[in-house]
Amino acid sequence: MSDTRILAGRGLDEFLEDSRQIVGQPAQDVPEGTNVADVPSLRGFCGALNDKNPLYADPNYGAISKYNSMVAPPTFVISVRTPTSAAAFDAKQYGMIKLAKSAAFEWVDVIRLGDRLASDIVVADVRDGEPVEGRSTAEVVSQVTYRNSYGGLIGSGQGTMRVIPFQPGDKLLSDRDVYRYSEEDIARFAKEMDSEVPPRGKKVRYWNDVSVGEKLPSLCKPHLTIPEVFAWITAEAKPLPSATLNYFELKSRPGKTRVNPTTHWPYMNVDE
Numbered sequence: 001m002s003d004t005r006i007l008a009g010r011g012l013d014e015f016l017e018d019s020r021q022i023v024g025q026p027a028q029d030v031p032e033g034t035n036v037a038d039v040p041s042l043r044g045f046c047g048a049l050n051d052k053n054p055l056y057a058d059p060n061y062g063a064i065s066k067y068n069s070m071v072a073p074p075t076f077v078i079s080v081r082t083p084t085s086a087a088a089f090d091a092k093q094y095g096m097i098k099l100a101k102s103a104a105f106e107w108v109d110v111i112r113l114g115d116r117l118a119s120d121i122v123v124a125d126v127r128d129g130e131p132v133e134g135r136s137t138a139e140v141v142s143q144v145t146y147r148n149s150y151g152g153l154i155g156s157g158q159g160t161m162r163v164i165p166f167q168p169g170d171k172l173l174s175d176r177d178v179y180r181y182s183e184e185d186i187a188r189f190a191k192e193m194d195s196e197v198p199p200r201g202k203k204v205r206y207w208n209d210v211s212v213g214e215k216l217p218s219l220c221k222p223h224l225t226i227p228e229v230f231a232w233i234t235a236e237a238k239p240l241p242s243a244t245l246n247y248f249e250l251k252s253r254p255g256k257t258r259v260n261p262t263t264h265w266p267y268m269n270v271d272e
Contacts, residue, residue, distance in 0.1 A: 011095040012165055016138050019087030019126040027085035027121045027142050029253075033237030034079045037072050037115045041237065045076055048228070048235035050219070053199035059113060065202035072111035074155075077146045079237040081119040083159030085142035087126055090253040094163075097270065101139065101162040107155035109148070116149040129162055133173055138163040168261060181223065192220035 034041050039059065046056050051073055054061040062070030086098040111117065121144045129137035140161045146154040164173065181189075197217040233240070241249045250257040250267045260268040 012136055012138060012163075015088060015094045015096060015163060016126060016128070018091065019089075019123070019138070019140060022087055023123050023126055025123060027087070027123050029087075029090045030081060030083075030085050030121055030142070031238050032081055032119065035117050037076065037111050037113055037117060039070075039113070041079065042070070042072050042076065042113070044231075045079055045235040046073060048231040049073065049075065050221075051199070053201060055199070055201050061202065062113065066204050067110060067112060070113040072113075072115075074105070074107050074110075076111055077105060077107075077119075077144075077155060077157060079235060080117045080146055081121055081144050082236065082238075083121065083142045083144045083157040084161055085121060085123050085140060085159075086161045086163055087123050087140045088255075089140075089163060090255040092255050093257070094255065095165055095167050096163050097166040099162045099164065101160040103157060103159040105155060105157040109152060109154050111148065111154060117154075118147045120145045124158070132162070132164055133171065135165050137165075168259075189220060189222040192218070193222065196220065 043057050046053070053073070055065055055071060056062075056073050057070070059070045062068075065071075083103055084100055089096065089098055121142055123140065124143045125139075125141040127139050127141075129139040131137065140163065142159055142161070144157045144159075146156065148154055166173070196219060246269065247267050250269060256270050257266070258268045258270050259266050
């Protein structure tokens with residue numbers, strides 16, 4: 001047995017064994033988000049995404065576009081359901097944490113204003129991952145299919161979650177000081193934001209309008225604040241139970257439950 005496997009402990013082996021039994025089955029740990037593309041949902045999502053395209057925010061503007069409707073940005077499917085299953089993670093205490101590793105999406109149609117939305121998610125694969133800081137890891141791949149009001153396919157997504165052994169008091173996976181911006185950093189961010197290319201709006205770009213190797217317009221992601229994090233959580237549209245709802249949710253999913261290190265309350269969501 002390797003040193004990294006020893007550091008992982010029995011929890012990782014048990015997690016892999018339990019999770020492999022549900023490969024090919026619907027994922028039970030990723031809740032549905034929004035089920036309709038209405039104006040508030042689209043505007044909230046675009047605000048969190050920092051997307052200023054009027055095609056996604058103005059019904060009148062969208063009505064004179066190629067789509068004859070305001071439409072959603074392609075990534076709005078994340079508000080419907082995220083491909084972020086961690087398989088059996090929630091079922092019991094394995095002594096692990098979960099982190100999103102990667103995601104990829106493919107679209108075959110647009111989401112129009114008023115579309116009712118549905119999704120299906122399955123656990124596609126469970127495998128050993130690459131070691132992280134001397135710890136063996138696991139990877140869970142999930143796949144989501146998105147459909148509209150008429151059952152028509154909108155697109156699909158595939159995501160990979162990394163599951164890593166970690167207990168309170170363990171060495172942090174990333175231990176660094178808070179970054180402090182220099183005057184040069186601030187000036188560079190301001191210049192990049194001021195020079196961003198305006199949205200194309202209703203002007204459609206077709207395959208023959210682009211060439212392999214052509215550079216995409218750059219977007220600046222400056223200082224991230226707590227309100228922006230909250231905005232993104234809201235835009236994801238997943239249910240966020242609180243108080244007694246959160247208590248019963250965590251009792252039914254012991255793998256998500258941790259003891260709050262400050263208050264000692266035993267029902268803290270691991271995602272906190």
